[in-house]
Amino acid sequence: MxxxxxxxxxxxxxxxxxxxxxxxxxxxxxxxxxxxxxxxxxxxxxxxxxxxxxxxxxxxxxxxxxxLSVPHQVDGMVFKGRVFAYLVIIIWGCYFMFGGIDWQNIGSSFLHNVNLAFHEFGHVLFMPFGDFWMILGGSLFQVLLPLVVMLAFSIQQRDNFGAAIMLWWCGQSFIDVSPYIADAQSRSLPLISGLGKESHDWGNLLRMTNNLHNTDFIAQSSFTIGCCIMLLSFIWAGALLLKQKRVVR
Known part of the structure; x- marks a missing residue:
């Protein structure tokens, strides 16, 4: 109507x-x-x-x-060196990824000693924030440092290939931490401090947070995150090399 x-x-x-x-x-x-x-x-x-x-x-x-930016020109020898470095991180990364959470496999790498130095410094760095953060600070600083260096390479130095290598290192650091987490219940790994089982970082952290029953899950998560970050670094570095190939002189 x-x-x-x-x-x-x-x-x-x-x-x-x-x-x-x-x-x-x-x-x-x-x-x-x-x-x-x-x-x-x-x-x-x-x-x-x-x-x-x-x-x-x-x-x-x-x-x-x-x-994803690359230089306008790349020297031929420099490019070949980067291709070689790319192959190294792929082969080395596969060694860690396919080896699983195995202390003998991961701890025997010289890179573990490099990570260990930064791990121990992390405890000192986070000491002012209390016991929990001091204990967590070792592993936390170990995985964060490569990311900080990655940003420095990419943003300050405009070297994205170097940044991709640092991202790979971050992934390896996550993998490096995983056996330590997996050992939280048994506390059988040798500790650099020599203070005994009571100074086991992840044994204490998981006990403090009532997560000892989730030890395997947390360790596997750290390992999986590390593998994913490594794969991301492979893709990033590979894409950069393809772009650089067009400007090699």
Whole structure:
């Protein structure tokens, strides 16, 4: 019966015969001007969408420029050296990944001694924050340091290939920690401090957080995270080498 009367697009009020004396262009219920309301909705929303798209594209381009940029020219010998380094981290990474959480396999690597030095420094660095953070600080600093160096390579030095190698090191550090976590219940691994089982970092951490029953899960999670980070470093470094190949002189 009232099909000839407009319905308010804002409040959905349906005009009827009783509203014929009211302004035909204004909603009697909420007071909007139909044409102005529609025009505003049509112009503002595309503007917001356009801004969101521009911000997304700008962020994408910034990240791409930061982490995928390569030099305009690359010396041939330098490129070959990077290809060699790439093969080394792939082979070495596979050695760790396929070896599983095995102390003999992981602890016998010279890289374990490198990680151990930073691990011990982490305890000292986090000591002012209390016992829990002092204990966790060893493993935490061990895995965070490569990420800090990675950002320095990428942002400050503009050396993304070096940054990818540092990301690989971060993954290896997670793998390096996993046997220590797995040993939390038995506490059978030899400790550098020589203080005995009571100074076992992860034995204490998991006891303090009532997570000793989750030892295997946490150790496996650390190992899996390390493997995933290593795989990401392979992809990143490989993509950079493909881009550098085009500018070798």
């Amino acid at each position: 009232f099909n000839n009367y407009p319905k308010c697009p804002n409040c959905q009020y349906q005009r009827d015969e009783s509203d014929k004396l009211m302004n035909a262009m204004m909603c009697p219920a909420c007071g909007i001007i139909y044409d102005r309301w529609k025009a505003k909705r049509q112009t503002v929303k595309p503007d917001i969408d356009e801004v969101e798209v521009q911000l997304t594209m700008s962020l994408y381009e910034s990240l791409k420029d930061c982490f």
